[in-house]
Amino acid sequence: MKNTNLQDYSHKRFNILTGEWVLVSPHRAKRPWQGQNEEISKEKRPTYDSTCYLCATNTRINGEVNPDYKDVFIFTNDFAALQNNSPSFQVNDGLFKAQSETGICKVICFSPDHSKSLADMQVDEITKVVHAWKKEYISLGENDFINYVQIFENKGAVMGCSNPHPHGQIWSQSTLPNEVDKKDKQQANYFKEKKSSLLGDYLQQELEANERIIFENDDFVVLIPFWAIWPFEVMIAPKKQQRNIAELSDSESRNFAEAISVITKAYDKLFNTSFPYSSGIHQAPTNGKKNNHWHWHMSFYPPLLRSATVKKFMVGYEMFGSPQRDITAEIAAQRIKELV
Amino acid sequence: MKNTNLQDYSHKRFNILTGEWVLVSPHRAKRPWQGQNEEISKEKRPTYDSTCYLCATNTRINGEVNPDYKDVFIFTNDFAALQNNSPSFQVNDGLFKAQSETGICKVICFSPDHSKSLADMQVDEITKVVHAWKKEYISLGENDFINYVQIFENKGAVMGCSNPHPHGQIWSQSTLPNEVDKKDKQQANYFKEKKSSLLGDYLQQELEANERIIFENDDFVVLIPFWAIWPFEVMIAPKKQQRNIAELSDSESRNFAEAISVITKAYDKLFNTSFPYSSGIHQAPTNGKKNNHWHWHMSFYPPLLRSATVKKFMVGYEMFGSPQRDITAEIAAQRIKELV
Ligand SMILES: O=P(O)(O)O[C@H]1O[C@H](CO)[C@@H](O)[C@H](O)[C@H]1O
Ligand SMILES: O=P(O)(O)O[C@H]1O[C@H](CO)[C@@H](O)[C@H](O)[C@H]1O
Numbered sequence: 001m002k003n004t005n006l007q008d009y010s011h012k013r014f015n016i017l018t019g020e021w022v023l024v025s026p027h028r029a030k031r032p033w034q035g036q037n038e039e040i041s042k043e044k045r046p047t048y049d050s051t052c053y054l055c056a057t058n059t060r061i062n063g064e065v066n067p068d069y070k071d072v073f074i075f076t077n078d079f080a081a082l083q084n085n086s087p088s089f090q091v092n093d094g095l096f097k098a099q100s101e102t103g104i105c106k107v108i109c110f111s112p113d114h115s116k117s118l119a120d121m122q123v124d125e126i127t128k129v130v131h132a133w134k135k136e137y138i139s140l141g142e143n144d145f146i147n148y149v150q151i152f153e154n155k156g157a158v159m160g161c162s163n164p165h166p167h168g169q170i171w172s173q174s175t176l177p178n179e180v181d182k183k184d185k186q187q188a189n190y191f192k193e194k195k196s197s198l199l200g201d202y203l204q205q206e207l208e209a210n211e212r213i214i215f216e217n218d219d220f221v222v223l224i225p226f227w228a229i230w231p232f233e234v235m236i237a238p239k240k241q242q243r244n245i246a247e248l249s250d251s252e253s254r255n256f257a258e259a260i261s262v263i264t265k266a267y268d269k270l271f272n273t274s275f276p277y278s279s280g281i282h283q284a285p286t287n288g289k290k291n292n293h294w295h296w297h298m299s300f301y302p303p304l305l306r307s308a309t310v311k312k313f314m315v316g317y318e319m320f321g322s323p324q325r326d327i328t329a330e331i332a333a334q335r336i337k338e339l340v
Numbered sequence: 341m342k343n344t345n346l347q348d349y350s351h352k353r354f355n356i357l358t359g360e361w362v363l364v365s366p367h368r369a370k371r372p373w374q375g376q377n378e379e380i381s382k383e384k385r386p387t388y389d390s391t392c393y394l395c396a397t398n399t400r401i402n403g404e405v406n407p408d409y410k411d412v413f414i415f416t417n418d419f420a421a422l423q424n425n426s427p428s429f430q431v432n433d434g435l436f437k438a439q440s441e442t443g444i445c446k447v448i449c450f451s452p453d454h455s456k457s458l459a460d461m462q463v464d465e466i467t468k469v470v471h472a473w474k475k476e477y478i479s480l481g482e483n484d485f486i487n488y489v490q491i492f493e494n495k496g497a498v499m500g501c502s503n504p505h506p507h508g509q510i511w512s513q514s515t516l517p518n519e520v521d522k523k524d525k526q527q528a529n530y531f532k533e534k535k536s537s538l539l540g541d542y543l544q545q546e547l548e549a550n551e552r553i554i555f556e557n558d559d560f561v562v563l564i565p566f567w568a569i570w571p572f573e574v575m576i577a578p579k580k581q582q583r584n585i586a587e588l589s590d591s592e593s594r595n596f597a598e599a600i601s602v603i604t605k606a607y608d609k610l611f612n613t614s615f616p617y618s619s620g621i622h623q624a625p626t627n628g629k630k631n632n633h634w635h636w637h638m639s640f641y642p643p644l645l646r647s648a649t650v651k652k653f654m655v656g657y658e659m660f661g662s663p664q665r666d667i668t669a670e671i672a673a674q675r676i677k678e679l680v
Contacts (some may be wrong), residue, residue, distance in 0.1 A: 008439060009426035012515070014437035020518045023441060025421040029579070035502030081365040081657070081664055086349040095542045096549075096566050097354035098346060101363060152656035160653025162375030169656065175352070177661030178360045202435045209436075226436050280660030301659055313500025316492035316509065319641055320620030321517030325420055 007328055015227035016190075016198060022323045028327040036159050037309040045115040045164060053166035056112045071125065071130040073109040074170075080105035084145070087092040102141070102145055103173030108132060110166040114259050117155065117166050117274055119264035126257035133170075134245050135255070136250050140172040141286025148176050148285045156276025158303060158311060168279075176285055183282055186292075191293030197241040201293035212333040215262045215340050219255040222263050224333040229323040230301045230303050231268065231312050232332050237297040243284040244296050256298075263300065266339040272306035277301055342343040347668055355567035356538060358522040362569050363657075363664040369671075377649040378498050385455040385504060392644075394505035396452045411465065413449040413474040414510075420445035423511050424485070436620025440550075443483055443513035444517065446471060450506040457495065457506050457614055459604035466597035472586050473510075473621070474593070480512040488516050488625045496616025498643060498651060516625055523622055524634075528566035533634030537581040552673040555602045555680050559595040562603050569663040570641045571652050572610065572672050574603050577637040583624040584636050596611075606679040613648035618639055 005011070012021040053060045056068045062078050082103025091098035110129050111121060133151050140149050153168035154161040159188065176184060190198035203221050206212060207210060214234065215222040222236050236259045248256060267275035283296035303311040305327070318324055345351070352361040372451040393400045395409045402418050422443025432436035450469050451461060458466060477489050493508035516524060530538035546552060555562040563576050574600045579590065581618050589594060607648065609617035623636035643651040645667070658664055 005347060005427065005429045005440070005458055006431065009429075009440060010422050011429070011438050011440045011443065013429075015435070016435050023421065023517070027423070028419055028421055035500055036497035043616050050614060079368055080367055081363065081666075082350050084365070085485065087345065089345045089349075089351070091343055091346065091351075094545050095356050095538075096545065097356070098364075098566075100345070100351045121498075150661050152660050154656040155652070156377035160375055162654040167523050171661065175362070177657075179660055179662070193471075198435075204434065205434050226438075248530070278656040278659050280656060282660065299660075315500040316494040316618040316620060317490060317511050319491050319618050320519055320622065320639075321490050321511065322519070326421075 013227045016094050019186050026328050047113050047115045049114045052165050054109050064218050071128045077105035077107050083320045097223045101311045106170040108168050123257050123261050127254050129251045138246050138304045145174050147174045147287040154278050163225035187293040193305050197295040200241045211330050214337050217255045219252045220259040222259050231305045232302050234300045241295045242292050243294040266336050269339040271308040353567045363662050368669050369396050369666040371548050381537050387453050387455045389454045392505050394449050411468045417445035417447050448508050453639045454505050461607045463597050463601050467594050470593045470597050478509050478586050485514050486512045487627040487661045492620035494618050498616045499618050519589045527633040537635040551670050555676050557595045558600040559592045562599050564669045571645045572642050574640045581635045583634040609647040609679040
C-alpha cells in the first residue's frame with residue numbers, strides 16, 4: 001500500500017465530486033460491538049406473491065391492475081412525493097424561503113419474479129433494466145418542467161424498502177437536488193479550468209494506482225472511491241466521458257449491466273446475505289444546457305459493516321459533523337475484490 | 341396557517357444556516373406503511389447494571405475502574421475516532437487529497453442512574469450536565485490543536501447507541517467538520533452584510549409568526565425550524581446572541597436545562613416510548629478568532645415518524661438528492677406543543 005499513514009492514523013479525505021470531507025479512523029475498526037443487531041430474513045420468497053402490489057396481474061392500492069409483464073414494468077408512483085399538477089408558488093418572507101417543486105415519480109419493477117434481486121438476474125435481464133432507465137431518462141427529461149431525473153433503488157428492509165419485489169424508483173423534478181447541485185458545481189469548475197472531465201481524470205489515476213479497483217471491462221470501472229463514506233460503498237463509472245446514460249450504445253449498456261451484476265453478486269457473498277443498499281445514478285441535468293462537464297456514474301451505499309446484522313450508523317457525529325468511517329477504502333476494496 | 345400552499349403541495353424550503361434545501365411533500369403523509377418496524381424495548385432498566393461499562397464503580401474494557409460518581413462523569417473514549425498523538429501528514433497526489441486529523445474524544449455520563457434518560461432527570465441534574473459541557477468546551481478548546489468541539493448524544497438503539505446508560509459524547513478536533521463549516525460560512529456572510537446574527541433575526545421572525553414555537557422561557561426558544569428535515573426535529577436557541585455555551589450565565593444554564601427537560605419529556609409522550617434521537621450543539625469554533633457571527637444552538641434529530649416502531653428512512657432519494665419529509669414543520673410543532 002502506497003501510503004501507510006492512511007491505514008494507521010485518523011485523517012480526512014476530500015470528495016472531489018461534492019467538495020466535502022469524510023473522517024477516516026482506521027485504528028477504530030477493532031472496536032467491539034454491543035449495539036443494535038439488524039434482523040435478517042432468511043425466508044425464501046416465492047416467485048409470485050398474491051399480496052404483492054408489484055407482482056404481475058395483481059391490483060394496486062388505487063385499483064389499477066398490473067399487466068402480465070415479462071421483464072420490466074414501469075408505472076407512476078401511487079404515493080408520489082412530487083406531482084406534476086401542483087400550483088407554482090414562492091415564499092420569500094424574510095428568512096422564511098420556500099418554492100414549489102413539481103415532478104413525476106415512477107416505480108420500475110426489474111423483473112416479474114418476486115423472489116429475485118439484481119444479483120440473481122442474468123446480465124441480459126439487467127440490460128433490459130438499463131434500457132428502461134435510458135428510455136425514462138430521455139422521455140422524462142423531454143418535459144419542459146423536468147430538469148433533473150434521479151434514478152435510484154432502496155434494497156432491503158434496513159434501507160426503508162417496503163416491498164421485497166425487485167424494484168427501483170425514478171423521481172424527476174424541476175430543480176437540482178442538493179447532492180446533484182454540489183457535483184454539478186465541482187465538475188463545472190474543473191472542466192472550465194482543465195478542459196477535461198474531473199471523474200475521467202480521476203478514473204485514470206485510480207486505474208494506475210490500482211489500489212481500489214474491484215473490476216473492469218472494456219467500458220466500465222467498478223471501484224471504491226478514495227473518499228467513500230459507507231463501509232463498502234462502490235462506484236461504477238464509464239471509462240469514456242459520457243454526460244448521461246442516454247449516450248450508452250447497446251454494447252455499453254450490456255457492459256454496464258455486467259458491472260452491476262458483478263458488484264451485486266459480490267455484495268451478496270460478502271456477508272452471505274441479500275446485501276441491502278441504496279444505489280443511484282448521478283448524471284447531467286435535463287435542463288437543455290450542454291452540460292459538457294458531466295460524467296455520469298452509479299453509486300452503491302450499503303450500510304452493513306461487520307456482518308449481515310451489524311451496520312454502520314450515520315448518527316450523532318456524522319449528522320452534526322462529517323461522515324465517519326473505520327475500515328479504509330483500500331481494505332474494503334481488497335475484501336470485495338476477492339469475491340468477484 | 342399563513343400559507344396554505346405549504347400544507348398542501350410539494351415544495352422545497354431553504355435552510356438559512358446550511359444553505360441547502362429540504363423537499364416537503366405534505367400530501368404524502370397519508371401513505372400506508374408496509375416496511376420495517378423497529379423493535380421497542382419496554383424493558384425497565386435497573387438503576388445499576390453490573391455489566392454496564394458506564395455505571396459507577398464498574399471496570400471498563402481497558403481495565404480502568406469508574407469512580408463512584410454522583411452526578412456527571414467524563415472520561416476519554418476508549419475507542420476514540422480521533423487521537424491526539426497521531427502524526428501530521430498530507431496527501432496531495434493529483435485527485436487523491438487527504439490530511440491527518442487529530443483530536444480528543446470523550447464520553448460524558450449524565451447520571452450514575454442506569455435507568456434514566458435526560459427526560460427522567462430533574463432540571464437541577466440537567467443543569468449539572470450543562471455546566472460540564474461548558475467546562476469541556478472551554479478546556480478542550482484551550483488546546484492549540486483543537487479548533488472545534490462537537491458535543492452530541494446518540495439516544496436509543498435505533499440511533500446506533502450501544503449502551504442505554506444515559507450518556508453523550510464530545511469529539512473535538514483540529515478542523516471544522518462539514519456541517520459546521522457550512523453554518524460558519526452562512527452566518528459569516530449574513531453578519532458581514534447585516535451586522536446582526538442570522539439566527540437571532542430568524543428567531544425574532546419565528547416568535548412573531550408563532551407557528552412553529554413549542555416553548556419559551558426568559559432566555560430560550562424551543563421550535564421546529566422552518567427547514568427541519570427529521571419529522572419531529574427541534575432546535576433550542578438562546579434569544580440573545582451568544583457565540584458558544586461558555587457565555588452562559590448560571591441562570592441561563594438553568595433555563596437551557598429547563599428547555600432540554602421540556603422537549604425530551606414531550607418527545608417521550610409523543611409515541612409513549614423513550615424517544616430516540618441524535619442531538620448536538622453547534623457553536624463557534626475554538627480557533628482563536630472572534631467568531632462574532634456565531635449564534636450557538638442545540639438540535640434534536642429524532643427518526644420516529646408515525647409511532648414508536650415506524651421511523652423515517654433517509655435513503656435512496658435522500659442520499660442521492662435532498663432530504664425529504666412528509667409531515668410539515670407546522671403540523672409537527674402543533675403536535676408536540678400539545679404535549680408540553
Ligand atoms: O461511539 P459509539 O456510541 O460506539 O458509536 C456510535 O456513535 C458514533 C458517533 O456518532 C458513530 O460513528 C457510530 O457509528 C455509532 O454507532
Ligand atoms: O418510496 P418508498 O419506497 O415507499 O419509501 C422509501 O424511499 C423513499 C425515497 O428514498 C424515502 O423517502 C422513504 O423514507 C423510504 O421509506
